[in-house]
Amino acid sequence: MKHSIKYKLPILIIVIMTVAIALASTFGTAFIEKYYISHKKDVIVAVYNKMAQVVKEDKDLSESDNVQALNDECENAGVTIIMIDSSGNTIYEYGAGKTLQRRWQEMIYGAAFGAERERTIIEKNDNYTMQRARDLLSDQEYYELFGTLDSGYYFVIRVSVQNMRETLNITNKFYLILLISMTVVMTIMMIIVTRRYTDPILELATISTRMSNLDFDAKYTGKHKDEIGVLGNSMNELSAKLEGTILELKKANIELQKDIEQKIEIDEMRKDFISNVSHELKTPIALIQGYAEGLKDNINDDPESMEFYCDVIIDESDKMNKMVKKLLALTQIEFGNKQVNIERFNLVDVMEGIIKSVQLRAEQENVKIIFENKEPVYVWADEFQIEEVITNYVSNAFNHIDGKRIIEMKIVEKDGIVRMSVFNTGKQIPENELENVWIKFYKVDKARTREYGGNGIGLSIVKAIADSMNKKCGVFNHEDGVEFWFELDGKASEEGLEYDSNN
Known part of the structure; x- marks a missing residue:
């Protein structure tokens, strides 16, 4: 001061x-x-x-x-x-x-x-x-x-x-008294007069200090019509323009950061994709190559062996074909290339249709499918993608079923949110592995996955569909098995439900 x-x-x-x-x-x-x-x-x-x-x-x-x-x-x-x-x-x-x-x-x-x-x-x-x-x-x-x-x-x-x-002598005394009196009077007058100009200048100095600290709420409120008023109004305009510019820079920086993160994520996904695809294709390609060379070299020229060789080649080719199709579907969903067509449909009809399509497999593998919902339950979603979600859940349940060999499908509706779930009896997923099941090519039991020809992409597709529709999906263990769930809008609501994993 x-x-x-x-x-x-x-x-x-x-x-x-x-x-x-x-x-x-x-x-x-x-x-x-x-x-x-x-x-x-x-x-x-x-x-x-x-x-x-x-x-x-x-x-x-x-x-x-x-x-x-x-x-x-x-x-x-x-x-x-x-x-x-x-x-x-x-x-x-x-x-x-x-x-x-x-x-x-x-x-x-x-x-x-x-x-x-x-x-x-x-x-x-x-x-x-x-x-x-x-x-x-x-x-x-x-x-x-x-x-x-x-x-x-x-x-x-x-x-x-x-x-x-x-x-x-009298004059000198008069000058002394005049000097003291004028000093006192002029001091008071100068303080009063100069404050009219120094106060707004100090206000402008305070505003400039706050502006340097990126505080743009400070505004000049004086009523001066002279150069001080012009300066104050100019600082107000400068503050508004700086605030707008900084906001634009922040937005641009956020967008740039998102772009950088997306690029990094895409690069990582590309690396993982190439690595995982190479790994997944290595075995079937090796089998196809080996059995094809065996056929060419007539290692076993009896008809049964040749038919076995051909069946292996066809089976492995079919697995490769399914994996490539799933990878293409997953890529389209993750990168937003697949359009989401939101419509209102009966979820019960979709689930019953999937049950009919797997009924023969259930009979062959001695699996009991339970689905007690009979009344229509309407939801808002992309019917084709939800059918794919349910199909992947059911296929996953078949692949990991054990014990009583039961698959239970159910629909629960609460506060405008519909939760569809698929449960299968069998071994639990380790708690530390629950969040990893959504990762592409991730396999909890690699030996069992290879046995039924799985590649770890089905659940990744489910997660990608949930993210594209801004919905929730999850998994939790029961004492005798595992349950996967997926939430949908029943009344165009955007809020999900909190479920107890023991229900």
Whole structure:
């Protein structure tokens, strides 16, 4: 705060004003005496000229108007005067006549008639003599002008200069009082006046500081119409433009970050895809190549062996074909190339249709399928993709079924959200593996997966469909098996349900 313009500006103005008054007082003290003396000399000469003019016009001063004119001149000049003829008679006097008469006698007859005086001739000509005289006893100081008129009259004109120093002392005291008073008054006035300009400047400084810290809520609210107001409005416009620019930069940065993350994710997916596809295709390609070479080389030329070789080649080719189709479908869903067609359909009909399609396999593998929902349950979703989800869940249940060999399918509806689930008896999935089952090519039991020809893509497709439709899917263990679930909108609701994994 000690460097604030709010304080520095008034102090600077007060200092300048104080110095100006002090200089005026100093120069006044130094030169006022000379001015005063010069003025007194002019005054006493002016009285002499007036007196000479009046006497020339009226030698005996018989006209009262002439006497009054001379009196007025003496009064205005503050002088005393006496005129004496050659016989020593007083023709005219103004002021202390007897004092000047004695003074005239001193000049004519010497100091025996009066006190000793110190004299200094200032000016002397044919008409008069001007001197500066000081009474050594009373220490009184005068300017005296004396001489003889054309009429033969002697005259003495005197003006006191004794009060000059007293006047200077009074003047200096006055200047001191004036300086103190003006300093106090001007200090108050400067604080009041300068605050009108320093407060908005400080406000602008505060706003600029907040702007440098990216706080753009600060706005200039002053009503000035001058340059300060223009600056304040310009800062408001600058703040608004900077805020908009920074917001745009932040948005662009977020988009750029998303693009970078997406690119990294795509690169990782591409690497994983190439690695996993290479790994998954390696075995069937090797089998196809081996058995094809065996057929070519006639390793076993009996019809049964040749048929077995051909069946292996066909089986492995079929697995490769299914895997490639699933990979293409997964890629289309993940990269948004597959359009989602939301429509309203009966979920019960879809599930019953899938059950009919796998009924023969269930009979062959001695699997019991339970589905008790008979009333229509309508949902909003892409029917083709939901059919694919259910198919993958059911296929996964067949591949991992054990124990009582039961597959239970059910639909639960709550608060406008429909949850479809598929449960199969069998071994539980380790808790630390539950989140990994959605990863492409991930296999909990690799030996069993290879046995039924799985490739770990089916559940990845389910997860990709859920993400594309902004829905939830999951899995949890039961004491005697595993349940997979998928949520759908029953009444165009966007909120999911919280389910207990033990239900």
